[in-house]
Amino acid sequence: MHLVVCVKQVLDPEMSPRDxxxxxxxxxxxxxxAPLVISTFDEIAVEVALKLREAAGSGTVSAxxxxxxxxxxxxxxxxxxxxxxxVRIEPGSLxxxxxxxxxxxxxxxxxxxxxxxxxxxxxxxxxxxxGGQVGLMVAEILGLPVVxxxxxxxxxxxxxxxxxxETRDGVEVxxxxxxxxxxxxxxxxxxxxxxxxxxxxxxxxxxxxxxxxPALPVPEESRQSWAEIADLFVPAQxxxxxxxxxxxxxxxxxxxxxxxxDLKVL
Amino acid sequence: MSVVAVVLAPEGTPGSGVDELMGxxxxxxxxxxxxxxxxxxxGTERTALAPTAERLWRLGARRxxxxxxxxxxxxxxxxxxxxxAGLVPETGASVAVLDGDPLGAQVGPRLAMRLGAASVTxxxxxxxxxxxxxxxxxIYGGKAMAAVRARRPRTVAVVRPRVFRAPxxxxxxxxxxxxxxxxxxxxxxxxxxxxxxxERRAGSSEGQKLEDARVIVSGGRGVGGPExxxxxxxxxxxxxxxxxxxxxxxxxxxxxxxxxxxxxxKIVAPDLYVxxxxxxxxxxxxxxxxxxxxxAINKDPEAPIFRAAELGxxxxxxxxxxxxxxRLAQALGRGGDAARAS
Ligand SMILES: Cc1cc2nc3c(=O)[nH]c(=O)nc-3n(C[C@H](O)[C@H](O)[C@H](O)COP(=O)(O)OP(=O)(O)OC[C@H]3O[C@@H](n4cnc5c(N)ncnc54)[C@H](O)[C@@H]3O)c2cc1C
Numbered sequence: 001m002h003l004v005v006c007v008k009q010v011l012d013p014e015m016s017p018r019d020x021x022x023x024x025x026x027x028x029x030x031x032x033x034a035p036l037v038i039s040t041f042d043e044i045a046v047e048v049a050l051k052l053r054e055a056a057g058s059g060t061v062s063a064x065x066x067x068x069x070x071x072x073x074x075x076x077x078x079x080x081x082x083x084x085x086x087v088r089i090e091p092g093s094l095x096x097x098x099x100x101x102x103x104x105x106x107x108x109x110x111x112x113x114x115x116x117x118x119x120x121x122x123x124x125x126x127x128x129x130x131g132g133q134v135g136l137m138v139a140e141i142l143g144l145p146v147v148x149x150x151x152x153x154x155x156x157x158x159x160x161x162x163x164x165x166e167t168r169d170g171v172e173v174x175x176x177x178x179x180x181x182x183x184x185x186x187x188x189x190x191x192x193x194x195x196x197x198x199x200x201x202x203x204x205x206x207x208x209x210x211x212x213x214p215a216l217p218v219p220e221e222s223r224q225s226w227a228e229i230a231d232l233f234v235p236a237q238x239x240x241x242x243x244x245x246x247x248x249x250x251x252x253x254x255x256x257x258x259x260x261x262d263l264k265v266l
Numbered sequence: 267m268s269v270v271a272v273v274l275a276p277e278g279t280p281g282s283g284v285d286e287l288m289g290x291x292x293x294x295x296x297x298x299x300x301x302x303x304x305x306x307x308x309g310t311e312r313t314a315l316a317p318t319a320e321r322l323w324r325l326g327a328r329r330x331x332x333x334x335x336x337x338x339x340x341x342x343x344x345x346x347x348x349x350x351a352g353l354v355p356e357t358g359a360s361v362a363v364l365d366g367d368p369l370g371a372q373v374g375p376r377l378a379m380r381l382g383a384a385s386v387t388x389x390x391x392x393x394x395x396x397x398x399x400x401x402x403x404x405i406y407g408g409k410a411m412a413a414v415r416a417r418r419p420r421t422v423a424v425v426r427p428r429v430f431r432a433p434x435x436x437x438x439x440x441x442x443x444x445x446x447x448x449x450x451x452x453x454x455x456x457x458x459x460x461x462x463x464x465e466r467r468a469g470s471s472e473g474q475k476l477e478d479a480r481v482i483v484s485g486g487r488g489v490g491g492p493e494x495x496x497x498x499x500x501x502x503x504x505x506x507x508x509x510x511x512x513x514x515x516x517x518x519x520x521x522x523x524x525x526x527x528x529x530x531x532k533i534v535a536p537d538l539y540v541x542x543x544x545x546x547x548x549x550x551x552x553x554x555x556x557x558x559x560x561x562a563i564n565k566d567p568e569a570p571i572f573r574a575a576e577l578g579x580x581x582x583x584x585x586x587x588x589x590x591x592x593r594l595a596q597a598l599g600r601g602g603d604a605a606r607a608s
Contacts, residue, residue: 013407017548017570020409029406041530099375099385124530128406131387133375140379145344147461148372151523162464168368169475169524173465180461185530188519224417227384230400231413241562241578252579253589256561259577261597263559265537266481266505
């Protein structure tokens with residue numbers, strides 16, 4: 001079984017809004033002190049792929065990323081978690097790609113370097129752009145079915161896969177034939193493993209296969225941006241919170257009870 | 267440039283987001299100066315579509331295109347994408363907007379790719395600039411807003427739920443005979459292998475749906491464990507509300523995933539939202555921006571939740587919750603048993 005997981009390097013999504021700023025010249029966030037990390041749901045996708053490989057008893061997990069040299073770190077993270085190999089697409093002068101440019105590059109690299117694959121995994125959305133588009137678009141380009149909101153995948157009968165997915169108010173299991181695109185969401189059952197120190201060190205010695213974007217067969221029109229960010233701004237926030245005062249917990253709770261009742265919504 | 271609101275109703279009746287979707291579509295049509303259209307795709311007989319078509323016309327669609335086929339009933343998003351790729355061009359619209367429920371969010375980007383259209387998701391505002399649309403959407407977990415401009419002749423936009431309002435003006439009187447146009451599904455749209463549901467497990471059906479709850483008591487990592495959620499449940503009971511959770515609490519296994527509130531969970535709009543032991547990450551707050559009043563209980567006075575809350579109490583929630591539950595039960599004269607049990 002060959003499982004591909006697409007992973008993106010993003011500015012730490014957990015950084016406090018207080019530290020978040022936009023460079024007015026480039027219209028990009030200022031990196032500042034915030035670290036670059038593997039996108040939250042992509043890390044979960046690696047976990048889900050590894051669990052599927054374990055359930056199947058064998059297989060290969062390949063991590064794929066579009067990004068500059070620094071993105072090697074997220075590929076190493078995936079390998080430290082026990083992904084078998086890694087491919088990075090070097091974007092060169094591409095700049096900040098939109099969803100179509102990203103999906104086209106990933107689809108081309110999958111076809112050129114990583115095919116055949118049984119499952120191509122994605123996080124449900126990137127931790128920076130929050131678009132939730134790339135996995136769906138790769139499926140369109142490769143002509144594959146998609147299962148979204150997956151929380152786990154296991155082998156089914158006759159070579160099919162059973163994908164457990166979250167619905168609005170519960171869980172359902174869908175049966176699907178490979179190859180398929182699966183986008184992953186979080187659940188208590190798929191919290192990413194923490195790699196062992198020795199695996200982190202080993203991952204640093206593993207090779208990363210680098211593919212140059214211009215060398216990939218991407219249709220000319222998909223090398224252009226289809227939707228551009230014309231403006232980026234931090235929304236104004238002038239909110240004042242009324243803090244409950246009082247000498248004791250009881251007094252503060254009483255103040256809160258009064259304040260809540262004063263809202264007249266109960 | 268006309269705008270078409272695409273309404274997906276594979277189960278027959280459209281979801282609850284139709285009014286908001288039309289609200290966004292009205293603004294988009296105003297921005298371009300084009301005509302407002304609607305397209306409904308339903309898993310019913312054609313005759314069953316009349317009420318939906320009329321509703322869309324009243325909400326402002328000058329013309330309603332309707333495609334019905336009972337076979338759509340158990341179709342997946344892939345079949346809807348295939349059908350829409352044929353139907354949307356038939357409406358003549360160059361902008362299509364969809365509601366961002368889980369189905370619409372899945373269909374939008376795939377449809378865009380099929381049509382060679384620009385794709386934008388999570389739209390919360392529409393701005394018109396020189397006859398062009400700027401689609402405003404949160405980015406970086408809601409820490410910033412991006413105004414997105416299409417660079418293709420066509421656009422498919424997906425609207426974030428619970429943001430737009432229903433159109434202010436309604437079309438009145440009898441629906442003109444030529445306002446509803448029936449379309450047939452493109453040949454082969456329903457063919458092909460697709461994922462098949464083999465099992466369904468409803469989550470615990472206790473309490474009310476988060477989306478409909480007027481009061482929500484929500485817990486985060488600070489709640490510290492499943493027992494803490496029991497205490498939250500008692501408060502929710504007294505307030506006649508539902509229990510929600512942050513992602514950290516869901517990942518810890520203290521609350522089921524369908525109770526997660528936030529950007530990647532439920533987007534809620536209660537009258538009162540009580541956040542207990544939740545730090546207030548922007549991705550969590552993205553789910554509660556529609557709440558009328560937010561109360562925060564957190565032991566850290568610096569927690570960002572206090573920047574989003576209207577009322578704040580800095581304290582270990584364990585000391586606060588039993589008292590609060592008791593006093594509110596007394597004041598409201600209800601939930602006595604539940605309060606005493608705490
Ligand atoms: C793409 C993406 C999507 C995301 N989507 C969501 C989402 O939909 N919903 C969501 O919730 N998160 C989401 N997150 C995660 C989000 O960034 C935060 O990690 C998460 O919301 C933190 O949960 P928390 O506030 O419960 O935990 P923490 O941030 O750990 O906060 C715990 C809080 O509890 C307080 N506390 C501790 N003990 C006590 C006590 N005894 N009494 C009172 N207070 C106490 C602490 O002071 C602290 O403020 C997303 C992240 C990404 C990257």
